[in-house]
Amino acid sequence: MKNWITRLMGSADSQAAAADVAAHPDAGAPDAPPDAAQADELYYRWLLGPAGFDAPAETELLILEQVRSLAQNPAVAAELVPRVPELIPKLLRSLRDESVTTGELSRQVAEDVVLVADVLREANSAYYRPITPIKTLDAAIMLLGQNGLRMLLARVAFRPVIRMQDAGFARRAAPLVWNHSEKCAVAASLMAPGLTADIFESCLAGLMQDVGLIVAFRLADRVCQNGKVPKSAAFGAELLARSRALSAVIATHWDFPNDVADAIALAGDPGGSSLAQAVAQGDHIAKLRILIDAGMLSEDDPLVAEGLNSFQRRCLGKLSNLEE
The missing domain is CATH 1.10.3210 (Hypothetical protein af1432)
Known part of the structure; x- marks a missing residue:
């Protein structure tokens, strides 16, 4: 880490x-x-x-x-x-780059099917309370925003550290x-x-x-x-x-x-x-x-x-x- x-x-x-x-x-x-x-x-x-x-x-x-x-x-x-998964630092680096588009972030997140599920579940959680269910990765990332996605990625990174x-x-x-x-x-x-x-x-x-x-x-x-x-x-x-x-x-x-x-x-x-x-x-x-x-x-x-x-x-x- x-x-x-x-x-x-x-x-x-x-x-x-x-x-x-x-x-x-x-x-x-x-x-x-x-x-x-x-x-x-x-x-x-x-x-x-x-x-x-x-x-x-x-x-x-x-x-x-x-x-x-x-x-x-x-x-x-x-x-x-244990240490964090390699994908997480890569995604967080992209989040620091203001020129990175939602589509580019979606493609990176899509590399990990478990992470896709995490992002969709987060977007549909009681924390965000969307009016209608969020079904696409692009829509989920737009709803979470940069800070929300960063915090979610941090949680994903720590999961294997705690749940070893x-x-x-x-x-x-x-x-x-x-x-x-x-x-x-x-x-x-x-x-x-x-x-x-x-x-x-x-x-x-x-x-x-x-x-x-x-x-x-x-x-x-x-x-x-x-x-x-x-x-x-x-x-x-x-x-x-x-x-x-x-x-x-x-x-x-x-x-x-x-x-x-x-x-x-x-x-x-x-x-x-x-x-x-x-x-x-x-x-x-x-x-x-x-x-x-x-x-x-x-x-x-x-x-x-x-x-x-x-x-x-x-x-x-x-x-x-x-x-x-």
Whole structure:
């Protein structure tokens, strides 16, 4: 992955973002989600499901120490996750070229039948809500626009990074974590304009922040060797925090923009950047969406009804029909 994100970063669709903020003046709540710890605890419990067990304290400490140690060896950590498909950087380079036509983009996308399906599904999703179904690739690309296509390609690029083939609990958790990653990326990009954060950087940070968690679950599998993971709430909170730090270290090693890596490391920190706040809010909203869909929270739970402002609740609604 290394340099392609840095080279291919471009400006977000600022005019559309500004219009959205003007229409929703409460979109930029600057504080970290006040109930993030409670949501994290419920999310960790959901993520483990029946695979959680009462582990000895020394087992918990060993896993956490291995995650911390790996964060000090970013080259080793980065080797534990695969690289992105070659087609994605090619397409992103084309998106930086203003002279490239929709037809040319369509021909490049058409090289990958899975990517074609992704683009059509995205254009027909609840996020865009087309009046009539989008059936052609050209129409889908026109609807998504440059920024929408860039964010979709970023999600496609990260899919094999998160959903890698593995064994043990990491294999079971991978699609669940990827579900959160996609939702977090979309939610963070929606929250970005009101926080004056870059939309595409928010999307990237949202996708990247779970990479460390998958690596952490792989380490836990090696330590526990029973397909299970310690279930204590204190361990879960610490594992989520340390894996986020690991994600930031890997992002730096892959030459992500410093702002993106810092936002992952400082998400939820009241003193963090606007990008960090966008990631924190996107992460929180994504977890609430997952917990509601899993039946662990109701739409009128105080975490939702009182913990989110009106714009954040609209964002929560936009996540309801995203493909997992």
